Amino acid sequence: METLIIMLIGILVAVATYLILSRNIIRIILGTAVFSHAVHLLILTMGGLKQGNVPLLKEADAPYADALPQALILTAIVISFAVTAFILVLAYRTYQDVGTEDLDELRGPKNE
Amino acid sequence: MKTLKINDVILRTISRIVVFIILTFGVYLFLSGHNTPGGGFIGGLVLASAIVLLYLSTDIETVQKSLPLDFKYVAATGVLLATSTGFGSLLFGVPFMSQTFAYFDLPIFGKTELTTVTLFEAGVALTVVGVLVTIILSISEDGG
Amino acid sequence: MNNLIVLPLIIPIMVGIILVFLRPYVKLQRAISLITMIGITGVSVFVLNRVQTDGIIRLDFAGWQPPFGILFVADSFAMLLVLTASIVTAICLIYAFSSIGDKHEKMYFYPFVLFLVAGVNGSFLTGDLFNLFVCFEVMLLASYVLITLGGTKPQLRESIKYVVINVLASWFFLVALAYLYGTVGTLNMAHISERVAEEGQGPLLTTISILFLIVFSLKAGLLLFFWLPGSYSVPPTAVAALFGALLTKVGIYALFRTFTLIFYHDPLISQTLIGIMAGITLIVGCIGAIAFKDVRLIVSYNVVIAVGFILIGLAVGTETSIAGSIYYIIHDMIAKAMLFLLAGTMIYLTGKSKIDEMSGLIRNYPLFGWMFFLVTCSLAGIPPLSGFVGKILVGQGAIESGSYILLGLAFISSIVVLYSLLRIFLNTIFGETIISLEDEKPMKMGMIIPIVLFGIATISLGLGAEFISGYVADAAHTLSNPSVYIDAVMGGDK
Numbered sequence: 174m175e176t177l178i179i180m181l182i183g184i185l186v187a188v189a190t191y192l193i194l195s196r197n198i199i200r201i202i203l204g205t206a207v208f209s210h211a212v213h214l215l216i217l218t219m220g221g222l223k224q225g226n227v228p229l230l231k232e233a234d235a236p237y238a239d240a241l242p243q244a245l246i247l248t249a250i251v252i253s254f255a256v257t258a259f260i261l262v263l264a265y266r267t268y269q270d271v272g273t274e275d276l277d278e279l280r281g282p283k284n285e
Numbered sequence: 286m287k288t289l290k291i292n293d294v295i296l297r298t299i300s301r302i303v304v305f306i307i308l309t310f311g312v313y314l315f316l317s318g319h320n321t322p323g324g325g326f327i328g329g330l331v332l333a334s335a336i337v338l339l340y341l342s343t344d345i346e347t348v349q350k351s352l353p354l355d356f357k358y359v360a361a362t363g364v365l366l367a368t369s370t371g372f373g374s375l376l377f378g379v380p381f382m383s384q385t386f387a388y389f390d391l392p393i394f395g396k397t398e399l400t401t402v403t404l405f406e407a408g409v410a411l412t413v414v415g416v417l418v419t420i421i422l423s424i425s426e427d428g429g
Numbered sequence: 430m431n432n433l434i435v436l437p438l439i440i441p442i443m444v445g446i447i448l449v450f451l452r453p454y455v456k457l458q459r460a461i462s463l464i465t466m467i468g469i470t471g472v473s474v475f476v477l478n479r480v481q482t483d484g485i486i487r488l489d490f491a492g493w494q495p496p497f498g499i500l501f502v503a504d505s506f507a508m509l510l511v512l513t514a515s516i517v518t519a520i521c522l523i524y525a526f527s528s529i530g531d532k533h534e535k536m537y538f539y540p541f542v543l544f545l546v547a548g549v550n551g552s553f554l555t556g557d558l559f560n561l562f563v564c565f566e567v568m569l570l571a572s573y574v575l576i577t578l579g580g581t582k583p584q585l586r587e588s589i590k591y592v593v594i595n596v597l598a599s600w601f602f603l604v605a606l607a608y609l610y611g612t613v614g615t616l617n618m619a620h621i622s623e624r625v626a627e628e629g630q631g632p633l634l635t636t637i638s639i640l641f642l643i644v645f646s647l648k649a650g651l652l653l654f655f656w657l658p659g660s661y662s663v664p665p666t667a668v669a670a671l672f673g674a675l676l677t678k679v680g681i682y683a684l685f686r687t688f689t690l691i692f693y694h695d696p697l698i699s700q701t702l703i704g705i706m707a708g709i710t711l712i713v714g715c716i717g718a719i720a721f722k723d724v725r726l727i728v729s730y731n732v733v734i735a736v737g738f739i740l741i742g743l744a745v746g747t748e749t750s751i752a753g754s755i756y757y758i759i760h761d762m763i764a765k766a767m768l769f770l771l772a773g774t775m776i777y778l779t780g781k782s783k784i785d786e787m788s789g790l791i792r793n794y795p796l797f798g799w800m801f802f803l804v805t806c807s808l809a810g811i812p813p814l815s816g817f818v819g820k821i822l823v824g825q826g827a828i829e830s831g832s833y834i835l836l837g838l839a840f841i842s843s844i845v846v847l848y849s850l851l852r853i854f855l856n857t858i859f860g861e862t863i864i865s866l867e868d869e870k871p872m873k874m875g876m877i878i879p880i881v882l883f884g885i886a887t888i889s890l891g892l893g894a895e896f897i898s899g900y901v902a903d904a905a906h907t908l909s910n911p912s913v914y915i916d917a918v919m920g921g922d923k
Contacts, residue, residue, distance in 0.1 A: 198589065205596050212603045219611030245559055249603055251326055252566045258420045259573055260592050265424060267585045361449040368443050381435045382491045
């Protein structure tokens, strides 16, 4: 089961890398979003994928699911939500001001 | 050229009912976060999506008249509530962010467990609602 | 009262939120933010002295014992950096009062500066790797907003690149954390250190350590500093000074902490690889500092040179060189902030940014000119100013361990720093005065006072090096002997 998820993570990272290396800002942002999904899956896989019960004291004998990666993923999702929202508004504002979405034209003056 | 007006009768009719369903679901998710999946963040997201649905089906001025809140201040209030829950434990001499709970006998609900974690989650939910609606509003206001 | 060490994180956040509500009252915002930073400075001094008498102070959040809970650990290294960061922010805030402009101040400038400081202090104080990630993100989000505030075209251009690179670095940090959690099963720094020491640093852990090296190098500007010159030359002066003094130092702190506490078993990574990266950073930074004519770019490349020098101290690895690096970090935070403020003031006064278009400022603004000379000597390491002690100790450590190449590079870089700053000085401050006395802009008191305050700080840091040597020696001792840190965290209740 872990092998399957790791292969899925690999595919997501490949897609994310392809998107991040493109010229259009919106595609770059989409690439970072896909990469964040891959990283969250990775954290979940690293915690161990198994059938488990809730990690409460009264169910102490049964194998329990590891709660820590889930907390890490929740925090990471919140942070990525804030950052993605910010960078989307930034890209929108840049498009309004500079008039282009193409990264090549955003390079700056030639002699800098 | 005349712009075609989009016929959004279905959206407006449905959203009158659906907004309340979404709001109820959001409150349920928020309150059940202590023992089952849920909590402040996802409760806040669902509540914010209800408000955004209101903005989509009617226009900004109508919603601004009925909900006269500046959502930046809602977000700030949320962060203040969450951090003062952690800070308040400093005043009692226990380590930062200690939580406590107790059982109370309430009139309708019977024996319920009330905890300070819910205050913290309320702060998180308010922050999420404030941030999300501020972002949606700031993109839509100059886009038109 | 262990709760005291969480104050440098929580007070700026709460005060920042209160300032959001006080949006129209700019003067009140200024007063409150300055008082907060001075208060945090006072708290840091108090805690630093407590650490000398009581040992490393530990605060477990919500009472959960380590290794199960999140915790803050205040040792001398962290508290020295928190103290210096608070002093630098307070003085940069004084500069911002008169230079940042009303539009910025009404657009929540002071809350975001306070959030930045909260993230920086949290990163210095935390004892848990995931909490380090969260505090990094708080600091980075505040920095994204600060670098874009103002919305001019160069700012928007550079900020997209800065944001995308830092977002990618954050995800790599998470990947490294995920692998580390999968391998050792815990996120508490002291506990990870124990487990890595038990199992031995095999190939898997070495790979993870390289991943951490890449992430922190992206943040610190070690070899992967391609984003630095662009991003540090576009924001307003006070913001650029805060960035140059604080942000790279957080990356450097993370590098020091992971490679002396957790991954210190394999000298191939922690010494040779970092040594090579630091050496290349020094060489390229030196070339950059001499090549450009824009004063902001020269100053940004000086930041790069400083990062390379500090990491030579880590790469050499003896206790003397680590003490030298700690001295140098403190000196660099103060001197770089001063240098950024001077460069920004120069651009404000003359309206130009290239050094061959400005000349003769010594006649118009004599105090300003001599302050620039002071910071040149300080950064070049001339005694009795503050750079001298750090350079001597790093050099001594390099001689002790026989790394003569790094020693040579470090001292050549000092000469290049002196040359690049002297070039600015001779071109812009000496020479024929081209601005006549009627045309000159009056120097605002609010701009020259913080520069003079920084000058006093660097002189007193140099003359008073003996006074802080106790704290620095304690910090270097803790970094060189990880068991001190581990015992304080894992070893029973306090």
